[in-house]
Amino acid sequence: MAIVEIEGLAKSYRIYQKSEGLWASVRGLVHRRYRTVEAVRGIDLTVEQGEFVAFLGPNGAGKTTTLKLLSGVISPSGGEARVMGHVPWKRENAYRRRFALVMGQKNQLWWDLPAAESFRLHQQIYRIEPSRFEQTRDELTALLDVRHLLSQPVRELSLGERMKMELIAALLHSPDVLFLDEPTIGLDVIAQYNIQTFLRHYQQLRKITILLTSHYMKDVLALCRRVVIIAAGRIIHDGSLSGIVNRYGGQKVVSLQFADGRIPADLARFGEVIAEEPPRAKIRVERRLVPDVLSGLLSSFGVEDVSVEDPPLEEIIAEIFTRNGEPPERQVGQVPELLKEE
Secondary structure, X not given: OEEEEEEEEEXXXXXXXXXXXXXXXXXXXXXXXXXXXXXXXXXXXEEEOOOEEEEEOOOOOOHHHXXXXXXXXXXOOEEEEEEOOEOHHHOOHHHHOOEXXXXXXXXXXXXXXXXXXXXXXXXXHHOOOHHHHHHHHHHHHHHHOOHHHOOXXXXXXXXXXXXXXXXXXXXXXXOOEEEEEOOOOOOOHHHHHHHHHHHHHHHHHHOOEEEEEOOXXXXXXXXXXXXXXXXXXXXXXXXXXXXXXXXXXXXXXXXXXXXXXXXXXXXXXXXXXXXXXXOEEEEEEEHHHHHHHHHHHXXXXXXXXXXXXXXXXXXXXXXXXXXXXXOHHHOOOOOOHHHHOO
């Protein structure tokens, strides 16, 4: 069953162009110049119940804007969207009680109060029955191992601990849909792993629908089977991670270990040398040429070990972004944060 249905969704902003200099500022009081930024350009998307979908894209691609549209924080310039049958920007209470939005760079907890107090406030806002509230709170704090921190002011918590508390606050009312915008931004490796483990377990346990934006490929690899890539406000790929590699990964990385401990001087004739640490080296080769290259390497040199792998996902994604980038004259860029909060 489709939980999220998007058709032709678009969002543009009108931005004041301020010129430099005193006289330009004075003229600006009478005659102002504006330009239009198209943050989202008519995207179509359907997400089924229980899916864990990643939104990938460079800064300003429209990822966060899309999540804000779907959560009703802002209204679109065009197109339609329904989440669980609700139009998000109508901001109906029935819809608000069924989703949650967590933004890695925004706080929803009271900074100077213990998290337990903010949780109580959420209980009142969402009208959660006391017994259900306590059961859910205890379950979530146990899963995230933060029960001993509930009485500590939020400002005294580490970044990773605060993000755990943010997730608990978002899940107290047991939403059916969870929007996550950079939930692991700024976290260390251990904190990232803990958040990933919790989200994977919780999603499998509750079968909720989750839409995630992240710049960390480890988040995507650990959590999502389906990936939607957005560039310049448009969806350019919608499918599996393996589909990205098959569609865009036109090259392979061949790793070699040479028997005599030396790297051949003419290794570059077989492909682009991307790493040299004697007795090991790596070369990048066109996918279709791999069989011929391996045959030539093994017949020309003493090779103790060889492996063939796809390039790192980060490289493939970066290449997709570059390939689908928009020139500056199209006036598509990152929307100022102040305007995005309208």
